[in-house]
Amino acid sequence: MTTSSATAGISQATLTHLQRLEAESIHIMREVVANAENPVMLYSVGKDSACMLHLAKKAFYPAPPPFPLLHVDTTWKFRAMYDLRDKAAKDAGMDLIVHHNPEALEKGINPFDHGPLHTDMWKTEGLKQALTKYDFDVAFGGARRDEEKSRAKERVFSFRSANHRWDPKNQRPELWKLYNTRKSKGESIRVFPISNWTELDIWQYIHLEGIEIVPLYFSEPRPTVERNGLLLMVDDERFPLLPGETPEMRSIRFRTLGCYPLTGAVESNARTLPEVIQEMLLTTTSERQGRAIDHDQSASMEKKKQEGYF
Amino acid sequence: MTTEMNAGTQNPVYVTDALIAEDIDAYLLKHQHKTMLRFITCGSVDDGKSTLIGRLLYDTKMIFEDQLASLEKDSKAVGTQGGEIDFALLVDGLAAEREQGITIDVAYRFFATEKRKFIVADTPGHEQYTRNMVTGASTADLAVILIDARQGVLTQTRRHSYLVQLLGIRNVVLAINKMDLVGYSQERFYEIVKDYSHFAKQIGMEAFLPIPISGLKGDNIATKSHEMSWYQGPTLLQHLEEAPINDTRMLDQSFRMAVQWVNRPNLDFRGFAGQIGAGVVRPGDAIRVLPSGKTTTVKSIPTFDGDLDQAIAGQSVTLTFADEIDCSRGDVIVQADAPCEVADQFEATVVWMDEHAMLPGRPYLLKIGTQTVTATVTEPKYEVNVNTLEHLASKTLGLNAIGVVNISTDRAIPFEAYATNPDLGGFILIDRMTNATVAAGMIHFALRRSQNIHWQAVDVNREAHAALKNQKARVVWFTGLSGSGKSTIANLVEKKLHALGKHTFLLDGDNVRHGLNRDLGFTDADRVENIRRVGEVAKLMTDAGLIVLTAFISPFRSERRMVRDLMAPGEFMEVWVNTPLEVAEARDVKGLYKKARSGQLKNFTGIDSPYEAPELAELTVNTVELTAEEAAERIVQAILAG
Numbered sequence: 012m013t014t015s016s017a018t019a020g021i022s023q024a025t026l027t028h029l030q031r032l033e034a035e036s037i038h039i040m041r042e043v044v045a046n047a048e049n050p051v052m053l054y055s056v057g058k059d060s061a062c063m064l065h066l067a068k069k070a071f072y073p074a075p076p077p078f079p080l081l082h083v084d085t086t087w088k089f090r091a092m093y094d095l096r097d098k099a100a101k102d103a104g105m106d107l108i109v110h111h112n113p114e115a116l117e118k119g120i121n122p123f124d125h126g127p128l129h130t131d132m133w134k135t136e137g138l139k140q141a142l143t144k145y146d147f148d149v150a151f152g153g154a155r156r157d158e159e160k161s162r163a164k165e166r167v168f169s170f171r172s173a174n175h176r177w178d179p180k181n182q183r184p185e186l187w188k189l190y191n192t193r194k195s196k197g198e199s200i201r202v203f204p205i206s207n208w209t210e211l212d213i214w215q216y217i218h219l220e221g222i223e224i225v226p227l228y229f230s231e232p233r234p235t236v237e238r239n240g241l242l243l244m245v246d247d248e249r250f251p252l253l254p255g256e257t258p259e260m261r262s263i264r265f266r267t268l269g270c271y272p273l274t275g276a277v278e279s280n281a282r283t284l285p286e287v288i289q290e291m292l293l294t295t296t297s298e299r300q301g302r303a304i305d306h307d308q309s310a311s312m313e314k315k316k317q318e319g320y321f
Numbered sequence: 322m323t324t325e326m327n328a329g330t331q332n333p334v335y336v337t338d339a340l341i342a343e344d345i346d347a348y349l350l351k352h353q354h355k356t357m358l359r360f361i362t363c364g365s366v367d368d369g370k371s372t373l374i375g376r377l378l379y380d381t382k383m384i385f386e387d388q389l390a391s392l393e394k395d396s397k398a399v400g401t402q403g404g405e406i407d408f409a410l411l412v413d414g415l416a417a418e419r420e421q422g423i424t425i426d427v428a429y430r431f432f433a434t435e436k437r438k439f440i441v442a443d444t445p446g447h448e449q450y451t452r453n454m455v456t457g458a459s460t461a462d463l464a465v466i467l468i469d470a471r472q473g474v475l476t477q478t479r480r481h482s483y484l485v486q487l488l489g490i491r492n493v494v495l496a497i498n499k500m501d502l503v504g505y506s507q508e509r510f511y512e513i514v515k516d517y518s519h520f521a522k523q524i525g526m527e528a529f530l531p532i533p534i535s536g537l538k539g540d541n542i543a544t545k546s547h548e549m550s551w552y553q554g555p556t557l558l559q560h561l562e563e564a565p566i567n568d569t570r571m572l573d574q575s576f577r578m579a580v581q582w583v584n585r586p587n588l589d590f591r592g593f594a595g596q597i598g599a600g601v602v603r604p605g606d607a608i609r610v611l612p613s614g615k616t617t618t619v620k621s622i623p624t625f626d627g628d629l630d631q632a633i634a635g636q637s638v639t640l641t642f643a644d645e646i647d648c649s650r651g652d653v654i655v656q657a658d659a660p661c662e663v664a665d666q667f668e669a670t671v672v673w674m675d676e677h678a679m680l681p682g683r684p685y686l687l688k689i690g691t692q693t694v695t696a697t698v699t700e701p702k703y704e705v706n707v708n709t710l711e712h713l714a715s716k717t718l719g720l721n722a723i724g725v726v727n728i729s730t731d732r733a734i735p736f737e738a739y740a741t742n743p744d745l746g747g748f749i750l751i752d753r754m755t756n757a758t759v760a761a762g763m764i765h766f767a768l769r770r771s772q773n774i775h776w777q778a779v780d781v782n783r784e785a786h787a788a789l790k791n792q793k794a795r796v797v798w799f800t801g802l803s804g805s806g807k808s809t810i811a812n813l814v815e816k817k818l819h820a821l822g823k824h825t826f827l828l829d830g831d832n833v834r835h836g837l838n839r840d841l842g843f844t845d846a847d848r849v850e851n852i853r854r855v856g857e858v859a860k861l862m863t864d865a866g867l868i869v870l871t872a873f874i875s876p877f878r879s880e881r882r883m884v885r886d887l888m889a890p891g892e893f894m895e896v897w898v899n900t901p902l903e904v905a906e907a908r909d910v911k912g913l914y915k916k917a918r919s920g921q922l923k924n925f926t927g928i929d930s931p932y933e934a935p936e937l938a939e940l941t942v943n944t945v946e947l948t949a950e951e952a953a954e955r956i957v958q959a960i961l962a963g
Binding site for chain 2: 024025026027028029030031032033034035037038041042044045068069070071072073074075156157163164179182183184185186187188189191193194195206207209211212215218219285286288289292293
């Protein structure tokens with residue numbers, strides 16, 4: 012793996028696409044810090060979060076990023092994600108806030124028995140609770156415009172009403188790099204500094220910058236079952252096996268990471284970052300296909316976002 | 322599917338790079354040196370814009386199998402191509418838009434070739450979406466203007482071209498689309514090019530590249546058209562790969578960087594963070610901080626990956642200085658011997674983006690670079706008809722209107738003409754109450770008078786005036802509905818103060834409108850100007866040491882705020898004469914409510930024009946609970962206490 016940096020020692024006169032994307036993301040983060048009262052960075056431990064955190068370290072160097080990390084946890088993430096989460100926060104010198112929706116915890120909401128309610132309560136409701144509880148006025152999120160059609164129209168600075176709703180018809184125009192960061196009482200802002208990055212950009216940047224990511228992105232033999240067309244990993248003993256199901260060792264990896272019972276794996280032999288990128292470039296299905304959440308209904312992401320999902 | 326679409330015309334450049342499979346490390350190395358181009362596509366629904374973008378994504382392999390499968394399904398269900406693949410469905414994002422079959426906002430799309438990454442701003446073409454197009458164009462290096470070959474140059478083509486030119490995009494592609502529907506006719510193509518050239522000259526467009534294409538069939542998009550062998554130029558994608566990028570142009574200019582944030586992690590480090598707008602900077606370079614004009618040299622450019630020996634336009638960096646000089650957010654760091662101008666009055670073109678029309682004289686927030694100041698806008702010198710380019714006389718600018726105005730800011734700001742440096746010449750206006758972004762603007766030049774009008778220093782100053790009268794100068798601003806009792810109470814207050822030996826003056830709404838403001842009516846714009854003038858007069862009177870009482874409905878928070886900001890801190894006292902509408906209307910001392918209700922009087926506050934209740938009033942008097950006498954006494958006590 013190369014250790015050369017995207018910004019170190021520029022000798023050519025034109026910035027590369029990664030250098031321009033990096034400069035834009037850093038600019039956005041600094042605008043937030045210069046204007047917000049109490050910003051926070053949502054950290055989901057995935058590759059996009061890893062990238063965003065790395066950009067934050069660069070934006071404020073030599074200071075540590077002047078805001079905490081917030082993980083809205085569902086208790087159903089892969090174990091490897093919890094390990095990296097704690098290490099990444101410590102390495103960055105940042106505070107880590109972990110929020111569990113107490114109601115979901117009490118009711119034992121889980122992806123096996125509760126379907127869409129699981130995402131609703133743990134993630135959508137949990138996020139709103141955490142933002143309200145800590146009085147955060149701006150939250151960074153690692154969403155990208157290439158992920159999904161309604162994301163393509165969301166602004167970098169995306170305003171939420173006092174009850175955290177998004178109104179796609181009432182978005183402020185964003186011109187040049189002049190972000191209007193003024194909010195009315197009770198409003199909060201979600202800011203997406205890596206809006207203009209694509210999946211390939213993220214991978215290339217991780218490769219170039221040597222950013223640490225969860226090992227689940229790399230292929231290894233892991234215990235799996237096949238269910239509803241998704242290849243699921245049996246990550247702990249809470250996974251209820253259906254009659255006739257026996258976990259089978261398969262060489263798998265993940266293209267996105269979420270709650271392990273909702274995240275489909277792909278069979279793969281890519282054990283290194285270049286191999287992962289190679290596979291991604293030769294692949295023929297889009298990234299979010301591994302996520303059960305988008306298949307619920309047509310235009311589902313737009314609806315979730317209006318309700319407050321990130 | 323793929324083979325049918327491209328029917329053997331696949332250009333070898335755009336097939337998946339063999340290196341991906343053979344030597345991924347070599348591939349990655351090669352791709353670290355890709356550049357990025359941002360462009361905008363301009364055209365209306367019927368020009369095939371979405372189809373063109375869908376086609377670009379398809380031809381550059383940005384569409385995956387699952388997306389293609391759902392596209393095929395959707396094309397059959399709601400497509401407009403008779404069951405054939407409808408590329409437009411790929412890019413029309415929000416649910417509402419898919420139902421209406423139109424694009425209503427700005428969407429950003431991404432694709433890449435072996436040489437470049439592209440970001441496309443996809444914006445609607447209709448006139449009511451001018452603001453969306455301007456937004457998309459503001460970050461574009463290049464514009465693709467689509468023309469339907471059957472229609473030729475239309476009104477909307479002119480509008481799109483004008484906006485592209487206005488936003489300073491120098492690379493223009495004229496994509497003459499649907500060539501398949503005119504039999505790939507070379508004559509038709511040249512006829513349109515000739516028409517357009519004539520128009521381009523009129524608007525000062527220096528150059529453009531015409532390309533005959535078919536988005537639907539793929540001709541001259543990624544691959545050369547077999548049907549149009551008469552066309553010798555590049556395909557659209559070839560041109561997109563080679564067109565110059567704005568950052569490169571900015572590189573040749575003198576160094577400019579707006580300071581975003583001062584980084585002070587400890588006492589030993591003080592860095593100035595920002596994105597370089599123009600030029601190059603190296604340690605040891607002499608720089609100047611504007612507007613203060615202080616100079617020093619750059620000590621270092623520290624980064625997470627070690628110090629840099631140079632940084633160039635487009636990079637986000639942190640600079641440290643050799644000397645401790647004042648520098649904060651909003652300041653602009655420039656090359657010491659080539660600074661930019663500093664001024665507080667400008668001529669600019671403004672694109673209005675809000676439902677509420679521009680109000681000349683109302684203070685807005687103006688954000689330029691990393692600085693936000695208060696600014697007022699004059700009546701437009703003229704409005705531009707975006708379809709005919711005619712200059713029209715206008716008193717205001719409504720949603721999507723474009724006009725040339727003078728702007729004055731509450732303090733001097735470093736700037737450059739937009740045409741030279743969009744970073745220091747482009748601005749947005751923000752409404753102070755709703756916080757909405759209401760306009761985008763482009764500075765032409767500073768008005769000479771901002772350098773020529775100086776403050777006349779006077780020896781007998783405002784403190785001296787007030788001291789002689791043995792009082793503190795004040796503005797007591799009565800606001801409330803018509804008939805609320807403002808004038809009655811203000812008059813009582815003045816009598817009481819006069820009896821106490823205070824020097825006062827009462828400015829009354831009706832009286833002022835007979836003289837100073839006789840040229841003003843009751844539209845929102847005129848109400849703003851009315852209050853602005855009264856505010857300025859009140860300010861002069863406080864300079865003379867007087868206690869000024871004013872009785873004006875003054876229905877808008879913004880203007881009351883503007884007057885408050887004119888005065889010295891603590892000098893302005895807002896008194897809300899709070900009388901419910903029913904009560905004021907029942908009193909109807911001047912018979913005005915009756916007239917307003919019957920429609921004889923327009924724009925009457927409380928009836929068909931809004932009253933924005935104060936949020937910051939120093940004192941509220943409720944005339945239902947208090948008599949005028951009691952209210953006046955309370956106010957007098959407050960004035961004497963202050």
